[in-house]
Amino acid sequence: MHRVDATTHDNKKRTNSKISTTSTLFLFFSTHPASKGDPHNRTTSPKSFTVFVELTISFLFLSTHFLHPHTNTMKLSMTTVALAASTATAFVPAGKTSSPSALQALKDGETPIVIGLAADSGCGKSTFMRRVTSTFGGDQCGPLGGGFGAPDGWETNTLVSDMATVICLDDYHLNDRGGRKVSGLTALNTAEQKFDLMFEHVQALKNGESVMKPIYNHVNGTLDTPEKIEPTPVIIIEGLHPFVDERVRDLIDFSLYLDISPDVKLNWKIQRDMEERGHSLESIMASIEARKPDFDAYIEPQKEFADYIIEVLPTDLDPEDKKTLKVRAIQKKGVADFNPTYLFDEGSEISWSPSSDKLSSPAPGMKLEYTQEQYYGNDVSVLSMDGTFDNIQELVYVESNLGNSNSKFYGEVTQAMLSLADSPGSNNGSGLMQTLAAFAIRELYNKKAATAKLASSKAAATA
Numbered sequence: 368m369h370r371v372d373a374t375t376h377d378n379k380k381r382t383n384s385k386i387s388t389t390s391t392l393f394l395f396f397s398t399h400p401a402s403k404g405d406p407h408n409r410t411t412s413p414k415s416f417t418v419f420v421e422l423t424i425s426f427l428f429l430s431t432h433f434l435h436p437h438t439n440t441m442k443l444s445m446t447t448v449a450l451a452a453s454t455a456t457a458f459v460p461a462g463k464t465s466s467p468s469a470l471q472a473l474k475d476g477e478t479p480i481v482i483g484l485a486a487d488s489g490c491g492k493s494t495f496m497r498r499v500t501s502t503f504g505g506d507q508c509g510p511l512g513g514g515f516g517a518p519d520g521w522e523t524n525t526l527v528s529d530m531a532t533v534i535c536l537d538d539y540h541l542n543d544r545g546g547r548k549v550s551g552l553t554a555l556n557t558a559e560q561k562f563d564l565m566f567e568h569v570q571a572l573k574n575g576e577s578v579m580k581p582i583y584n585h586v587n588g589t590l591d592t593p594e595k596i597e598p599t600p601v602i603i604i605e606g607l608h609p610f611v612d613e614r615v616r617d618l619i620d621f622s623l624y625l626d627i628s629p630d631v632k633l634n635w636k637i638q639r640d641m642e643e644r645g646h647s648l649e650s651i652m653a654s655i656e657a658r659k660p661d662f663d664a665y666i667e668p669q670k671e672f673a674d675y676i677i678e679v680l681p682t683d684l685d686p687e688d689k690k691t692l693k694v695r696a697i698q699k700k701g702v703a704d705f706n707p708t709y710l711f712d713e714g715s716e717i718s719w720s721p722s723s724d725k726l727s728s729p730a731p732g733m734k735l736e737y738t739q740e741q742y743y744g745n746d747v748s749v750l751s752m753d754g755t756f757d758n759i760q761e762l763v764y765v766e767s768n769l770g771n772s773n774s775k776f777y778g779e780v781t782q783a784m785l786s787l788a789d790s791p792g793s794n795n796g797s798g799l800m801q802t803l804a805a806f807a808i809r810e811l812y813n814k815k816a817a818t819a820k821l822a823s824s825k826a827a828a829t830a
Contacts, residue, residue: 473575473598476823480812481573481602481618483609485669486625487555487662489635492605494790495625495801500528501786502805503601503812511594522584523594532572532599536606537583539565544588555607555661562612565604569618572598601812608665610672621705621811623804624673628680629655634689671743674699675807677800682753684731691731693753694796696803700746704814706771707748708803710737713770714748725764727757735765750803752796759784759793773806780806 473479482499486492511527513520524535539561542550552559561581568578575598582591610616627635633655640646640654670676675698682691698707710717717737726733733754740749750769756762763781766772774780783802784793792798 473600476819477600477816478575478819479573479598479600479602480620480815481569481604482808483615483619483622484603484605484625485607485609485623485666485673486605487607487627487632487658487666489632490625490627491791491797491801492625494787494792495804496526496533496603496605497787497790498783498798498801499603499805499808500526500531500533502783502802502809503528503530511596521582521594522586522591523582524585525580525594525596527599530599531601531603532596533603533605534580534596535583536560536565536604536608537585538581540583540590543583543590553658553661555658555665557608557611557665560608560611562608562615566612566614566618568596569602569604569615572596572602573618574598600816601808608669610669611665616672620815621675621702621808622673623675623677624670626670626676626678628678630681631679631692634681674702674705675804676742677797677804679797682731684734684753688731691753691755692795692797693751694800695749695751696800697740697742698748698750699742700748704811705807708750708772708807709748709770710735710750711768711770714739719768721765726761728754729757750800752799755795757794759788762799765799769803772803773810 484492484495509526509528510517510520511523511525511532515522524538526533537554540547540554541559541561547554547559550559564581568580571578577595577597579593580596581593583589584591604615604619609619610622616622633651636651636655637648640651641648675696678695678697680693680695682688682693684691684693696708698705700707709715710719715737716739717735719735719737721728721733721735723732731754733752733756735753736749736751738749738751740747752765760781762784763778766774766778766780769780772780780799780802783805784798787793787798790798792801
C-alpha cells in the first residue's frame with residue numbers, strides 16, 4: 368500500500384481567478400432579491416427562485432473549475448463554495464415547501480425501485496433514512512398522515528417524502544409485546560415475523576398497487592389498525608429482517624447493512640444509558656448479552672446479501688480513544704447500475720492522511736484508506752475514514768478526491784452533509800459513507816428510470 372500526498376499534484380495553474388470568482392460569488396448572493404430578508408419572502412417568485420438556483424450552481428462550477436483543489440490557498444475557496452451551495456437550498460419560496468403527504472404518483476409504466484436496509488435497533492437507521500430521502504429532493508421527511516397528534520393523524524412508523532416511502536419492518540411482527548412475553552421469543556427471532564405478508568406487500572408495491580399494512584405501536588407495544596400505503600417511485604424497507612426471505616431479496620434492487628461493532632455498540636449504550644439515563648454498567652452489559660445470541664443467529668448473517676455495508680469500528684489511531692470512529696464502506700463490485708466510490712485512483716490501494724491545513728481534525732488525527740478485498744466470497748472495494756473533522760465545510764477537500772461519488776455538481780456531498788449538520792455522524796465517516804450510499808441510491812434510481820423510459824418509448828414506437 369502506498370501513501371498519497373495531496374501536495375504532489377501540480378498546483379501552479381488556475382489560481383489567478385480565485386479572488387475574482389469568489390468575490391463575484393459573494394456579490395451575487397448579496398445582491399440577489401432571494402438573499403434579502405426573510406428566506407420565505409413571498410415576493411420571490413418560483414421562476415425567480417429557479418433561476419437563482421441555476422445561476423448558483425453555474426457559479427459553483429465556474430469558481431471551482433478554474434481552481435485546483437490541492438493548492439495551499441484553496442481552503443477558504445472550498446469553504447466558500449460549500450457554504451454557498453448550502454445557502455442556495457435555504458431560499459425556498461413560500462408555498463413550495465414539500466409536505467410529507469404530497470407523494471409523487473407513479474408515472475405510466477413506472478416500476479418503483481425497492482431499497483432494503485438491515486440493522487439492529489439503535490444503529491442509526493433513522494438518520495440514514497433522512498439522508499436518503501433528502502437526496503431525492505424536497506425539504507421534509509415525516510410520518511404518514513402527519514403522525515400522532517396531527518389532525519386525523521395516527522401513531523405510525525411509516526415515513527414519506529416527495530418521492531420515497533420508508534416502511535419499518537417492525538410492522539410485520541407476528542405478535543404484540545404481550546404476545547412475545549407468552550411465546551418467550553424476542554423480536555429478533557425470525558419466528559416472530561410475518562414473512563408471507565411482508566413479501567406480498569413488497570411485491571404489490573413494486574407492481575404499483577397499494578396495500579393495507581399493519582402497524583406495530585412502539586409506544587404501547589400493540590398491533591394497531593392497518594394503514595394504506597401507496598406506491599411511490601422509491602420504496603425503502605428497513606428493519607431487522609429485510610434479507611431473510613429469499614422472495615423479498617429477489618424484489619430488492621439495492622441492499623444495505625449498517626454494521627456497528629460490539630465495542631462501538633457498548634460505548635454508545637454506556638454513553639446513552641449510563642451517562643444520560645443513570646443505568647448501571649451491570650444492567651447495560653446484561654441487556655447486551657441477552658440480545659447477542661438472537662442477533663448473531665438472525666440479524667448478522669444478512670450481511671452476506673448486502674450490496675453496501677457501512678461498518679463502524681473503534682479508531683485504529685489511538686487504542687485508548689473510545690469515542691473516535693473508523694467507518695468503512697464495503698461496496699460490492701458487479702452490482703447492476705452501481706459503481707463503487709473510490710479515492711484518487713479506481714482499483715488501487717491507497718492510504719492518505721489529508722493536510723491539516725485543508726481539513727482540520729482533532730487528535731488522534733485523520734486517515735482515509737481505499738482497498739480491494741474479499742467479503743463473503745465477493746469482490747469489494749472498501750473506502751474508509753478514521754477520525755473526525757472540525758468543520759464540515761472543509762470536507763469538500765476530501766470530496767474533490769473521490770471518484771464515482773454520484774454527485775450532480777462539485778460540492779454536493781459536502782452540501783448534503785451541511786444540510787444535516789446536527790445529525791449524528793455528521794463530523795465523521797459515518798455521515799460521509801451514509802451520504803455516499805444515498806447518492807448511489809439516487810443514481811441507481813435515475814439509471815433504472817431512464818432504462819424504463821427508453822424501453823417504453825421503443826415499445827410505443829413499434830406499437
